[in-house]
Amino acid sequence: MAIRVNLDVMMAKRKISLNELSQKVGITLSNLSILKTEKAKAVRFSTLNKICEVLECQPGDILEFIPDE
């Protein structure tokens, strides 16, 4: 898949751990880990909304499209 997830970059900028982020967003640690490691097949808008709210960022800061070469 050509979508890169830069969640770890934003988490480092905001100095927040995965555990803390999962608690604030309201999803399980395993689900957040699935997203962070790019194993997710789909992301709900509600989840993306919550993540952007907690990390005070735009969806484009977390998700990046990499074209296939």
Next chain:
Amino acid sequence: MKSFKNNFFVKTTYAYVNLVYIIFLFIITVLLITTIFGLLSHSNVINSSLLNSNLFGLWTKDKSITENTFWLFILIVNASTVAGIYYCLKRLNAFLKNVYEDKPFIKENGKHLKIIGILIMFFSTLIYLIKIFTIQNNVPVTSLLLKYLFLFANIISSLFNPYLIIGLVIFVIGEVIISAVEIKEEQDLTV
């Protein structure tokens, strides 16, 4: 999700199929021993041993049919059908075990059902076709045209035997389960 271990029908079906799977080989062994014993002794018990071999009603008492070579052919068909039934039981037992252990939506279950469906379709059609070509001799039809029409109608009717439809439905359910597994995987990986 409710556990299948508390489901009465799942528990009962699994227990029943498991029991049949375990004693099936024993029953077949007993039949085989009585058949061989009947063949090794002399003519009085040959009819009863042949009766044991006539598991699927593939021949009648017509003398022209009970020749040695045809009898061997029927024995081979019976043996392969019994092996097919045993393999189906094995697969069905594995499928029910997975369901009982709360793992209904796995690809393995879909494959089990597809194989069971194919085997049922194949062996039921084979048995029906053999019955048509052997027992058809007893049809009281004088005209040759009518005889061939009757044969043709019988062959077509073998495609509509109920076991073929059951096999097809089981095959389709297997495909549905495989499709459900893909949907479940996508759902599991949606955050």
